[in-house]
Amino acid sequence: MLPFRDRFRHWWLARLPLQNRCELTQRRIYLLPTRFGLLLLAVALAVWVGALNYQVSLAYALAFWIVGLALVAVLMAYRQLSGLVVSAEAGAPVFAGDPAGFRLRLDSPQPQARQLSLHLLGQDDALIPCVFDGHGGEAVLAVPTTRRGWLALPPCVAQSDAPFGLIRAWAVLRLNARALVYPAPLPDASRGAGEGDGGEGGDARPGGDDFSHLDAYRHGDTPRQIAWKVLAQRDTLASKRFVGEAGSALRLIRWSDYGQETDAERRLSRMAWRVEQCERQRQRYRLCLPDAEIGPQPRQRDLALAALALFGSRG
Incomplete structure (x- = not known):
């Protein structure tokens, strides 16, 4: 029946x-x-x-x-x-x-x-x-x-x-x-947030004033970091990032880091965990996938996790 x-x-x-x-x-x-x-x-x-x-x-x-x-x-x-x-x-x-x-x-x-x-x-x-x-x-x-x-x-x-x-x-x-639906984050102990992960650039220089890029406003950003011109023109809060900020060394989150991992879903889950770790610690990072590359930019977290979620799909 x-x-x-x-x-x-x-x-x-x-x-x-x-x-x-x-x-x-x-x-x-x-x-x-x-x-x-x-x-x-x-x-x-x-x-x-x-x-x-x-x-x-x-x-x-x-x-x-x-x-x-x-x-x-x-x-x-x-x-x-x-x-x-x-x-x-x-x-x-x-x-x-x-x-x-x-x-x-x-x-x-x-x-x-x-x-x-x-x-x-x-x-x-x-x-x-x-x-x-x-x-x-x-x-x-x-x-x-x-x-x-x-x-x-x-x-x-x-x-x-x-x-x-x-x-x-x-x-x-x-x-x-x-x-x-994003991939479920899977902790990657072998590549913690404190490692370079193949990062580029030198270590952070405290007090540096070299402008790096614009990013979405985060709670706790100082008035010095707020892009006031962007706020006046677009009525949108954005923050300026500087090379001398802590954690400004570029971290690479690469698909090739998991060459020995045969399960693609576990690869994506580990990369999603590393994206979250970089976001929590305000580290600059670049996500490198075989079909996409997402560097520092506004709404990088959403774009990176969306790329991981839709990896290998056409929709």
Whole structure:
């Protein structure tokens, strides 16, 4: 039974379009009774059978009242999802092994209170309530990561059984959003941050005033380091780096440093760890890959880790 269900789910998901924005219409919303709803309908059936046998008018009224309540629950549950427009955007890049956050935004054409929740398809026990203020709401889905590269948002489900808990309205969403996953840093004890790593240039000269390059502003930079002209022209904080700063000797993080390492993923993880070490200690470095080279520049960390994450891929 499980293989058939998996094949049916795969066929069904393949028929759903991949969309940037998904509007929940009558064609996208499904309705099924909950366990409590099935139990209540069974009670209504039993009461109706008893009313047939004993001709009790109040029993007829109770049975029809329960059925009427179920019909109202169908309309109310459908109303919780009807007309919603759902879109998704990825959060900040993460390292492999950490959950990637996808922010789902729900917009409503009509201001009305709604009660619904979101979860990834197949994870019914991980419901995330969506705070809805009448015009819109949002929720963050945490998607587990296992490998580097682009991670597409898996199919997710919007559902609601409000207000009675008798009928569950649900819709499956395939939204076009992806997050970047960096290689998981793997400590490289043989090439610590204190080694030269094939660095170029002489040792740091305390108090040197030779300008090196512009870099993104970091908390703790002195006013002398701030590039005031860049701030005035672009309204962006940037810092000037000088040759005489501590750790200004250029460190090389090279693919060829791991010639004896046969696993490419371990190579990338070790290089990601060295990039993080250089960033923490504010050391100038250059990342050298067979297909890319990233030297000191603004946003170097993001560019270097992205190059490691997408190494060998075309997307």
